[in-house]
Amino acid sequence: MATRIPLERIRNIGISAHIDSGKTTLTERILFYTGRIHAIHEVRGKDGVGAKMDSMDLEREKGITIQSAATYCVWKGHKGDLEEYNINIIDTPGHVDFTIEVERALRVLDGAILVLDSGKGVQSQSITVDRQMKRYHVPRIAFVNKMDNPGANYERVAAMLKEKLGHHPVCLQVPIGAEDKFQGIIDAITGKAYYFEGSDGEKIIEKEPPAEYADKVKAARAEMIEKVADVDDTLGEKFLAEEPISDDDLRAAIRRATLALKMTPVMCGSAIKNKGVQLLLDGVLDFLPNPTEVKNEGHDQDKNEEKIVIESDAGKPFVGLAFKLQQDKYGQLTYFRVYQGSVTAGDTIYNISNERRKVRVPRMFRMHSDDREEIQTAEAGDIVAFYGVEASSGETFTDGKMNVTLTSMHVPAAVISLAVRPKDRAAEANFSKALNRFTKEDPTFRVHQDEESQETIISGMGELHLDIYIERMKREYNCDVISGKPQVAYRETISQRSEIAYTHKKQTGGSGQYAKIGGYIEPLPADAVENYEFVDEIVGGIIPREFIPACDKGFKEGIKKGSLIGFPVVAVRCVLNDGAYHAVDSSEMAFKTAALMGFREAYAGAKPTILEPIMKVEIEAPIEFQGSVVGQVNQRRGVILETKSDENVTVTAEVPLNSMFGYSTDLRSATQGKGQYTMEFAKYQPVPKQEQEEMVKKYREQQAKEAAARK
Secondary structure, three states, X not given: OOOOOOHHHEEEEEEEXXXXXXXXXXXXXXXXXXXXXXXXXXXXXXXXXXXXXXXXHHHHHHOOOOOOEEXXXXXXXXXXOOOOEEEEEEEOOOOHHHHHHHHHHHHHOOEEEEEEEOOOEOOHHHHHHHHHHHHOOOOEEEEEEOOOOOXXXXXXXXXHHHHHHOOOEEEOEEEEOOHHHOOEEEEOOOOOEXXXXXXXXXXXXXXXXXXXXXXXXXHHHHHHHHHHHHHOHHHHHHHHOOOOOOHHHHXXXXXXXXXXXXXXXXXXXXXXXXXXXXXXXXHHHHHOOOHHXXXXXXXXXXXXOEEEEEOOOOOOOOEEEEEEEEEEOOEEEEEEEEEEOEEEOOOEEEXXXXXXXXXXXXXXXXXXXXXXXXXXXXXXXXXXXXXXXXXXXXXXXXXXXXXXXXXOOXXXXXXXXXXXXXXXXXXXXXXXXXXXXXXXXXXXXXXXXXXXXOOEEEEEOOHHHHXXXXXXXXXXXXXXXXXXXXXXXXXXXXXXXXXEEEEEEEOOOOOOEEEEEXXXXXXXXXXXXXXXXXXXXXXXXXXXXXXXXXXXXXXHHHHOOOOOOOOOEOOEEEEEEEEEOOOOOOOHHHHXXXXXXXXXXXXXXXXXXXXXXXXXXXXXXXXXXXXXHHHHHHHXXXXXXXEEEOOEEEEEEEEEHHHOOOHHHHHHHHOOOOOEEEEEEEEEEEOOHHHHHHHHHHHHHHHHHHHHHHO
16 A cells, blocks of 8 residues: 655645636646657647647537536656655636636645636636635735746736735746747846746747846845745844845745735746746745645534634544545545544435435545546545445435535525426436536536426526536437527615514404514615524514514515515515514414415515616627727626726627627627627626516516416
8 A cells, every 4th residue: 555645745735727828738738748648739739639738528629617627636846856746736717607617626626726818817707716815815826827828927926916906926037038029037045047948838948138137136036035024024034134045045935924814926938839837846945835734624513503623634533524526437426534533435424405415435436537446445635536326416425424514615506497397208317317417516507496487497506507408318318308488587675674564364264373472574784694694583472482483484475576577685684673473373484374474574664676687797808899899898787897998909898697688799709709798797786767667567478378368
């Protein structure tokens, strides 16, 4: 059995970025230089093979990453003189429709590489992934990729990290040339120049920097020391005392400040031209944390969810998080991050998030994209996959000695829905199987049955998201699907306080039903985290304690469907402060009904309004099409936030999702096929008054039609 690598020599990292910044190309180079693959294949490979990490046929055809892929490799430093380090890597999608893949990867990783395009810098999706990194307190290295592209500007991209993301960026390198003159990289810490030769850039030649770069390198090192000294006290003291600062002092200070999330080291290169990747790997070892340097918290279920620290220690009881599910021809693979203790094939573990359900671990694997390597034991710090362990994303497992749950991942709300049905009645069983599997795999893919129309409705993060699942049903389940028109996920809310006073009375043959409630509903403040809040202000037992939860249930039932257009009600506080009961006729059901009917009455008097999802759209096109691009945004009720132009124009705008259907076709025809755009959810905002009135009128007509049909 191979010797276990100490935790200090393990790195769990993710590679995240805006779409088309070169994440998968970078991962492919990392795997090649670490000896995990023996030939480089491009993302849109003309050789028909495609990148190793894009294992789905759909990914290879479209040239995009749809599912995050896990792998691991071993690195000994670019000179090969270090001990072996294990690097577990997750390559994540750049497209906002698959944002949950980034979310769940960052939840279980210790560090990340934020890849940026040297010509475009910080783009809309870079902002989203950075927000996700901040949510999970993930230290990162910024890698400025595509230094060989026109418009490449390393210093400008570093400055954008400060302007747009609020980072404290520190450039660790000096590029030798840029665009088509990009030749190599100078390490500003050591002052050495590196050139990457050989057919795949595998030979690294170390030289003294060209004479014309001497002053630039000196200035870069001085600036680096000053910037790191601003955020690291130990280096700051040496700097102020004008003591000599060695390369090791500087590296140690950069590591401390990066782990403390006080700075972002910025490195550069060109993955496609095989330049700078090995130095980035060295940076991962030098500046990103090992599992013992990350604080992981859990909630003790025996002590009222009290917070406890989960330690990366193989000798302690086992705690692991299921963060991703994947089905293949042999069954379900459940990806796990082991946070504490160890687990061996054949062990029994408990699903703490699901009523302590007991499961046995039949087999365990280390993943290399779609290949797997069977292992017997996994320990704290490892990322592995279990076969035959039923789970859902975000569930915590232990060995039964601890009753603890880990903080789950943030799941964004769906913004778009489609009615779907199988083309052929015979494919209904496959249709159900596919929907069951996809909802388990992807928490942002939701399915429900419309009570009135009995249609199956699928909801997700965007048109591409749902298109991919419809295509997967056809390919993986042999089930052709007919889909309706896309539906926007509207919401309803209230604009003012409204009183609740409702008595539910029903007398039948036996005991009757009686419940009386009083209180009010009011809008929640704009910064509220939850969409619903229940406040119990009952005193003196005017409503018995056992009936209070039933009132909460009734209000929750009421917010499921607003009366304007039948969409869920958000940002509402329901306060219960009065009521009455009957010793014989009152029941939970009576109070639940009173709360539901009381909410509906109060809702009508609370000036309800319809909210629509607003998307942040970033459009890029050649400068000569600027007028057409801006015109199209205005036609779609869009508000332009920013316009930047060099040889291309980049327009950032906020546009209602309802106006964005069919936009890709319109943009292509207006820009001779040269325009492209990305879109992500920004916020909900009220629909204009006239439009609201039309929507309510349509909804009422539809309701009347359906009622008549039922008669």
